[in-house]
Amino acid sequence: MFSCFNMEGKIVRNKNLWAAILLLPCILIIGGTVFLPIITTFGYSLRDMNLTEVTTNKFVGFENYRKVLTNPDFRDALMNNLTVLVLVIVLGLITSVFVGVVLNNSSRFGSLLTAIVIIPWALPPLVNGIMWKFIFFPGYGLLNKLLMDAHLINTPISWITSRSLFLFVVAIIIIWRTVPFCAILILANLKNIPDTYAESFELEGGSRWQIFTKITLPLLIPSLGVVLINLTTSAMNVFDEIIALSGYQSDNASLMVYNYSTIFNFLDFGMGSATAYIIMLLVGIVGYFYVKNMTKNIKV
Amino acid sequence: MFKRLLRMGLIAALFSIVLVGCSKNNSGSKSYSSNEISVMVPDWGAPTQKMLDQFEKESGVKVNMQPTAWDDIKSKVSIASNGKQAPADVFEVDWSWMGEFQKAGWLNKVDVSKNDVNDIPSLATFKAGDDYYAVPYSHGIRLLYANKKMLSDAGIDQMPATWSDMDKDMKELKDKKIVKYPLQFPLGAEENATTTFLTYAYMRNGVIFNKDNSLNKKSALDTFKYIDNAVKSGYIDPNSVSTGGMDTYNGINSGKGAILIGPSSFIVSSNNKKVSKVVGQVEPLKIPTNDGSAPKSVAYTEAVGISKFSKNKKAAAKFVKWYSSQKVQKQLYKSLNNIPTRSSVLQELTDNNSIKNGKVLVDSNKLLTMPFPNGIPDNYGKLSSAIFNTVNKVGRQKMTPEQATNSLAKQIDKLNKD
Missing domain, CATH: 3.40.190.10 (Periplasmic binding protein-like II)
Incomplete structure (x- = not known):
């Protein structure tokens, strides 16, 4: 049925048509669940649309975007996200490489350590948040207790009441949750680097540090690209940890918390959709440069 | 042939799933019979x-x-x-x-x-x-709860009836080191901080919103000053800024605090061995009044x-x-x-001792008023968020009472305008 005749009169399948038919269900599903909501959300973002104010639902153009961008709470949330993003990328990247190298070198307990390391990655973010809240609880959290027992501090530190410390704690939690997966990626990459490279470099008089910086690190670049994307998306999408640690406190909100609050607490779908589009645009710009850079590396 | 049929079958099944997903559902909830x-x-x-x-x-x-x-x-x-x-x-x-x-x-x-x-x-x-x-x-009548054992240990025999009594009692409890933080007051950025702020402001000053729905600045300033002073004097645990409101309220049951203005459910839970370490010690009372003012009560029901x-x-x-x-x-x-919520039921359960100390509930239920002069506003969600975030900032000492009052008044004016 999906076939045609060639020059010799033989029946051959029309491969393009067949492929299109096979792809159609997938296109419909993705179109219906991804692209349709994206288009619908854009439509909402141009309307004054609060669910509890049914009478005010009207087209307002880009007014919602203006309101969001001039809202101090949005700017606070953006700054919080950027701070967390920088901390997560810098500390997360260093930790991921370190853990990956340690796992690669610990041949005796390698499998056991890998299994242990992966546990935080498997925990739901909200559970992570609650667990770390007990650790960093301002009064008598575990960390304060340990520091006081060790006589390093006299009075408990308010880890999550100060905004800067709070963002640092959030970054630590994200790193703790994300590093296992990143480290496994790096470990897989390290396993594929032949030992002969290092051995020949060593014969030429290269030190271990030189082997790492001149041989290992450049060969890790493809997986570091994926690790960067993973760390960036985790930092930009941070939500559960912030809710578990400080609820809907406007000073500490991330972009996701701000957006969730606008849509589901205030039921303001117009403003919430505009916020969602602004976030999508910001993440899209970062994502574009990452992907472009990765593609460039692959070509080289 | 079989493989082709299998493929076609799979495609048909996928189509069906998509079509079912896109089909119009006739009802948001299940449609039931008239009974x-x-x-x-x-x-x-x-x-x-x-x-x-x-x-x-x-x-x-x-x-x-x-x-x-x-x-x-x-x-x-x-x-x-x-x-x-x-x-x-x-x-x-x-x-x-x-x-x-x-x-x-x-x-x-x-x-x-x-x-x-x-x-x-x-x-x-x-x-x-x-x-x-x-x-x-x-019912969600707000009541004052006082741990009479702690008060007695501090040498106080009379339960607080006015705001000045309450202030004196907190000072005694603190000075005599009976309890580290006498007052349980939610300062976390969530709804309980809003209702507690509204209760204090309304019960202390008789007003919190003006007739045009704007903030009564005098009442708000008084309440922010009260919170600020209570945090600085060490009456409120400063860590309350990071704790959920219910956890803060529960401090009265765990013996962490001696005084709470909170929901009526604590009249029962404070005497429940499963959730209270202070069974028989907590006395429910009417919310204090200013000296000489007429008593009233509020409820969040x-x-x-x-x-x-x-x-x-x-x-x-x-x-x-x-x-x-x-x-x-x-x-x-x-x-x-x-x-x-029925006065008659509260009276009956109090009379047959099903609710211990229930008289205060019966009395408070008769004195109910609402802090909103024009009914519950239709933008309450945003209003509540503005209030609890401002209370939280005062609790964290990030705002002075004056700054908090001006900031909140501005936010409420903007909400009213929108």
């Missing part, structure tokens, strides 16, 4: 199956309970009602949602008798114009209303009437510890 209704309330408001069976026997109406997390009910109601569907025939109407739900036209009027109006003073919260839109089932889009409104009305009846309120208290 069958759905009820969406939090699990703490769900009657036992035995009670529902009895109701079905008496009325012929079958009830399908949908116990739902309180936080989820508002969004479920909003989304379904926007699509002109009933999220459930009967659903929870928290006092704070009343303004939004009523203005949006999602609530059907409920018939209440004159006797109901007299017996349930908190019905006034759910009144708009001349009509009522929900019937309260679980939960109610049930009927969806405007319900197809079984008659059966739903029967349920609401049954659910708020004296008999059922007594049963709900026995099975779920729900504090009744």
Whole structure:
């Protein structure tokens, strides 16, 4: 049925048509669940649309975007996200490489350590948040207790009441949750680097540090690209940890918390959709440069 | 051939899934027969199956309970009602949602008798114009709780009756090191900080919002000063800024604090061995007054209303009437510890000692007033967020009382303008 005749009169399948038919269900599903909501959300973002104010639902153009961008709470949330993003990328990247190298070198307990390391990655973010809240609880959290027992501090530190410390704690939690997966990626990459490279470099008089910086690190670049994307998306999408640690406190909100609050607490779908589009645009710009850079590396 | 058929079958199955997914659902909730209704309330408001069976026997109406997390009910109601569907025939109407739900036209009027109006003073919260839109089932009267053992250890025999008494008692408790932080006051950025702020401001000054819905700056400044002073004097645990409101309230039951102005449920829980370490020590009292001022009380009550889009409104009305009846309120208290909203039931449970120290509840129920001069505002969600974030900033010493007052007044003016 999906076939045609060639020059010799033989029946051959029309491969393009067949492929299109096979792809159609997938296109419909993705179109219906991804692209349709994206288009619908854009439509909402141009309307004054609060669910509890049914009478005010009207087209307002880009007014919602203006309101969001001039809202101090949005700017606070953006700054919080950027701070967390920088901390997560810098500390997360260093930790991921370190853990990956340690796992690669610990041949005796390698499998056991890998299994242990992966546990935080498997925990739901909200559970992570609650667990770390007990650790960093301002009064008598575990960390304060340990520091006081060790006589390093006299009075408990308010880890999550100060905004800067709070963002640092959030970054630590994200790193703790994300590093296992990143480290496994790096470990897989390290396993594929032949030992002969290092051995020949060593014969030429290269030190271990030189082997790492001149041989290992450049060969890790493809997986570091994926690790960067993973760390960036985790930092930009941070939500559960912030809710578990400080609820809907406007000073500490991330972009996701701000957006969730606008849509589901205030039921303001117009403003919430505009916020969602602004976030999508910001993440899209970062994502574009990452992907472009990765593609460039692959070509080289 | 078989493989081709298999492929075609798989494609057909995928198409079917897509088509089913895109099909129009005729109802937001299940469509029941005229004698069958759905009820969406939090699990703490769900009657036992035995009670529902009895109701079905008496009325012929079958009830399908949908116990739902309180936080989820508002969004479920909003989304379904926007699509002109009933999220459930009967659903929870928290006092704070009343303004939004009523203005949006999602609530059907409920018939209440004159006797109901007299017996349930908190019905006034759910009144708009001349009509009522929900019937309260679980009371949230604010009371003062004082740990009389701790007060006695500090050499105080008289329970606090005025705000100045309360201040003196907190100082004594602190100075004599009976308890590290005497006052349990939620400062976390969530709803309980808002209701506590409203309660303190209203009960201390008799007003919190002006007639044009703007903030009464004098009252707000007084309350922010009170909070600021209590934090600086060490009466309130500064870590309350990062704790959930219920956790802070529970400090009265764990013996962490000696004084609390909180929900009426603590009249029961403070004497429950399973959740209280201070059984028999906590005395419920009326909220203090200013010296010489007339006593009054406030309540943040939960109610049930009927969806405007319900197809079984008659059966739903029967349920609401049954659910708020004296008999059922007594049963709900026995099975779920729900504090009744009817004065007559509170009186009876107090008289037969089912509620220990219940007289204060009976008395406070007669003195109910609301802090909102024009009813619950339809932008309460945003208003509450502005209040709890400002309270939180004062608690964290990031704002002075004056800055907090000006900032909150500005935010409320903007909300009113929008």
